[in-house]
Amino acid sequence: VTLAEKSYVHRAVAGLYHPGSTFKPIVMAAALESGLFPPESMFDDPGHWDRFSTTSPKLCWKKEGHGHLSLVNALSGSCNTVFYELGYQLNRKDVDLLPNMARAFGLGKLTGIAELEEQTGLMPDAAYKKSKGENWYDGDAVNISIGQGDMQVTPLQMAVYYSAIANGGTVYKPQLVTKV
Numbered sequence: 001v002t003l004a005e006k007s008y009v010h011r012a013v014a015g016l017y018h019p020g021s022t023f024k025p026i027v028m029a030a031a032l033e034s035g036l037f038p039p040e041s042m043f044d045d046p047g048h049w050d051r052f053s054t055t056s057p058k059l060c061w062k063k064e065g066h067g068h069l070s071l072v073n074a075l076s077g078s079c080n081t082v083f084y085e086l087g088y089q090l091n092r093k094d095v096d097l098l099p100n101m102a103r104a105f106g107l108g109k110l111t112g113i114a115e116l117e118e119q120t121g122l123m124p125d126a127a128y129k130k131s132k133g134e135n136w137y138d139g140d141a142v143n144i145s146i147g148q149g150d151m152q153v154t155p156l157q158m159a160v161y162y163s164a165i166a167n168g169g170t171v172y173k174p175q176l177v178t179k180v
Contacts, residue, residue, distance in 0.1 A: 023147030087145025
């Protein structure tokens with residue numbers, strides 16, 4: 001294995017990054033599974049979310065907003081304002097709903113891949129914030145709902161998570177192979 005190959009492998013298992021909007025399917029899964037939002041849920045997106053502040057609202061990436069849209073279209077359009085609201089409502093129901101769903105998809109823990117020194121990443125929750133001497137706020141869940149905040153994942157964790165979506169929900173332990 002060359003130095004360049006080692007660097008590439010290291011980033012895949014030990015590089016820590018914010019997942020951004022690629023995290024939104026987990027939020028949608030938590031919203032559906034919680035019973036708070038049925039698949040046919042509808043939302044209005046004016047381009048901003050002002051539940052915390054009308055003078056300094058959180059913005060959607062689409063300045064003019066997405067208008068009236070379904071939960072499915074909010075995901076396909078990557079509508080931040082809808083996901084801010086989902087994160088807020090999930091946190092209000094149970095502060096552990098969103099972090100636990102993320103962990104069920106393999107985020108915030110080792111994938112178990114053999115022979116590589118991987119990082120666990122970080123799926124923050126109320127216990128994590130308490131360990132830092134801080135409180136968990138609704139805003140923490142809102143930030144996480146669009147893949148921001150303190151959350152960090154490895155590229156391999158994201159590959160495992162998306163493979164679970166593609167294969168119907170099974171989180172497989174990745175394996176290294178030299179030949180197929």
